[in-house]
Amino acid sequence: xxxxxxxxxxxxxxxxxxxxxxxIAPGTRWEDVPADWCCPDCGVAKADFEMMVI
Amino acid sequence: xxxxxxxxxxxLAGISVARELRKLDKEVPLTIVTADDGGFYSKPSLSxxxxxxxxxxxxxxxxxxxxxxxxxVEIRSHTRVTRLLPGEHAVETDGGRLEYRRLVLAFGAQPIxxxxxxxxxxxxxxxxxxxxxxxxxxxxxGAKRVAILGGGLIGCEFANDLRIAGNDVEVFDLAPQALxxxxxxxxxxxxxxxxxxxxxxxxxxTSIVRVERSEDxxxxxxxxxxxxxxxxxxxxxxxxxxxxxxxxxxxxxNRGVVTDMLLATSDPDVFAVGDCVExxxxxxxxxxxxxxxxxxxxxxxxxxxxxVSYPAMPVVVKTPACPTVVCPPPSGAVGTWxxxxxxxxxxxxxxxxxxxxxxxxxxxxxxKEKQALAAQMPAWL
Ligand SMILES: Cc1cc2nc3c(=O)[nH]c(=O)nc-3n(C[C@H](O)[C@H](O)[C@H](O)COP(=O)(O)OP(=O)(O)OC[C@H]3O[C@@H](n4cnc5c(N)ncnc54)[C@H](O)[C@@H]3O)c2cc1C
Ligand SMILES: [Zn+2]
Numbered sequence: 001x002x003x004x005x006x007x008x009x010x011x012x013x014x015x016x017x018x019x020x021x022x023x024i025a026p027g028t029r030w031e032d033v034p035a036d037w038c039c040p041d042c043g044v045a046k047a048d049f050e051m052m053v054i
Numbered sequence: 055x056x057x058x059x060x061x062x063x064x065x066l067a068g069i070s071v072a073r074e075l076r077k078l079d080k081e082v083p084l085t086i087v088t089a090d091d092g093g094f095y096s097k098p099s100l101s102x103x104x105x106x107x108x109x110x111x112x113x114x115x116x117x118x119x120x121x122x123x124x125x126x127v128e129i130r131s132h133t134r135v136t137r138l139l140p141g142e143h144a145v146e147t148d149g150g151r152l153e154y155r156r157l158v159l160a161f162g163a164q165p166i167x168x169x170x171x172x173x174x175x176x177x178x179x180x181x182x183x184x185x186x187x188x189x190x191x192x193x194x195x196g197a198k199r200v201a202i203l204g205g206g207l208i209g210c211e212f213a214n215d216l217r218i219a220g221n222d223v224e225v226f227d228l229a230p231q232a233l234x235x236x237x238x239x240x241x242x243x244x245x246x247x248x249x250x251x252x253x254x255x256x257x258x259x260t261s262i263v264r265v266e267r268s269e270d271x272x273x274x275x276x277x278x279x280x281x282x283x284x285x286x287x288x289x290x291x292x293x294x295x296x297x298x299x300x301x302x303x304x305x306x307x308n309r310g311v312v313t314d315m316l317l318a319t320s321d322p323d324v325f326a327v328g329d330c331v332e333x334x335x336x337x338x339x340x341x342x343x344x345x346x347x348x349x350x351x352x353x354x355x356x357x358x359x360x361x362v363s364y365p366a367m368p369v370v371v372k373t374p375a376c377p378t379v380v381c382p383p384p385s386g387a388v389g390t391w392x393x394x395x396x397x398x399x400x401x402x403x404x405x406x407x408x409x410x411x412x413x414x415x416x417x418x419x420x421x422k423e424k425q426a427l428a429a430q431m432p433a434w435l
Contacts, residue, residue: 008066008341041372042098044345
């Protein structure tokens with residue numbers, strides 16, 4: 001399982017944890033996060049730009 | 055050799071342009087000149103960093119050296135631009151002169167200062183950079199009572215953050231409600247109730263005109279002569295685009311540096327991006343517009359002229375006591391707010407005469423509908 005960081009605000013998406021508060025179940029791989037999902041902290045869209053693998 | 059592209063400013067706008075450019079062209083010589091230290095930090099986190107216990111250095115996401123290496127750019131930090139010389143394709147800085155082929159202004163915006171009098175005025179802080187945040191956090195160490203001037207987005211975020219960090223917080227605003235025109239009446243009432251429940255005290259229709267230093271703190275006085283005391287005063291009454299250097303050499307400027315849809319200023323080799331820009335009359339000092347601008351500008355600078363487009367871009371207000379999302383209708387839009395009030399939140403839609411939604415505000419649980427509603431909004435540009 002990988003972690004991705006939002007390059008705008010530093011928010012970390014951890015595939016193991018998912019983002020249950022925003023409807024993303026634990027274990028959801030980055031590829032499977034919906035395209036219209038956006039950073040819960042700064043609002044930047046997934047499609048809008050890359051999260052970086054850390 | 056003079057660098058082909060020079061970017062002035064290392065905020066989100068300047069750095070995003072550099073990032074996007076490097077996706078398209080790995081080699082074109084690129085220099086960033088900045089009055090800052092040049093490390094990359096997320097400015098939005100300045101208003102929720104206290105609760106997280108973060109110091110200024112901890113907010114830096116990428117150090118200057120790492121950023122320079124990652125983006126293959128030269129970063130001239132702690133260097134202030136003093137004059138633009140568009141006729142000579144050059145800029146003057148306090149560290150010497152620099153030539154460019156294409157120039158990008160990413161000067162950001164400066165806090166507006168209210169005309170306040172008194173012996174404590176010099177102690178009023180505003181937080182618009184990492185340096186400001188460091189000073190603010192240091193001053194907070196001995197301060198319990200914080201007065202915030204301005205109940206807009208940034209004022210309310212700081213209010214909530216300071217409460218979580220254990221401070222007493224009072225917010226003063228000339229307006230009759232929080233978040234100004236971003237929230238219709240019932241959403242604003244809900245927002246206020248939630249923040250008050252979290253311990254924030256609001257004083258609306260109140261204008262502070264005097265701040266005096268006294269022995270045990272600062273004394274604020276409003277237009278009615280009423281006094282309030284505080285240990286620290288934070289001003290968050292809004293930002294003003296940095297246009298001075300552009301204006302000084304005759305580049306067209308209004309509320310911001312005026313650009314066309316390609317982000318070109320009135321000089322075709324000088325572009326502008328970020329909080330300093332006015333595009334089609336719009337000054338939008340937020341993250342999402344900057345990302346749209348940066349992507350378009352990177353294409354334009356690498357030989358594919360690309361106009362900026364703005365979808366509707368909702369802004370998340372970082373007030374955990376009351377989750378809030380605002381997506382204001384275009385200015386001048388004619389319509390009415392329709393509010394659906396539930397115990398757990400308010401969903402407000404701004405609709406035109408035909409019932410077509412043009413904007414929205416969501417508070418409390420209603421924020422769940424952000425994505426779905428954003429998709430129904432007409433594009434801004
Ligand atoms: C507390 C706070 C919270 C925010 N929260 C949010 C949020 O939650 N969501 C959102 O969308 N937006 C938010 N914003 C707005 C967002 O952060 C800004 O729109 C964005 O950071 C602006 O980036 P910028 O690069 O245009 O400007 P800035 O970050 O201001 O950068 C300007 C740069 O120009 C440099 N500069 C200026 N003058 C000179 C000179 N003469 N010579 C050399 N260098 C110079 C500065 O040193 C700096 O590097 C927030 C803003 C603040 C202040
Ligand atoms: Zn983010």
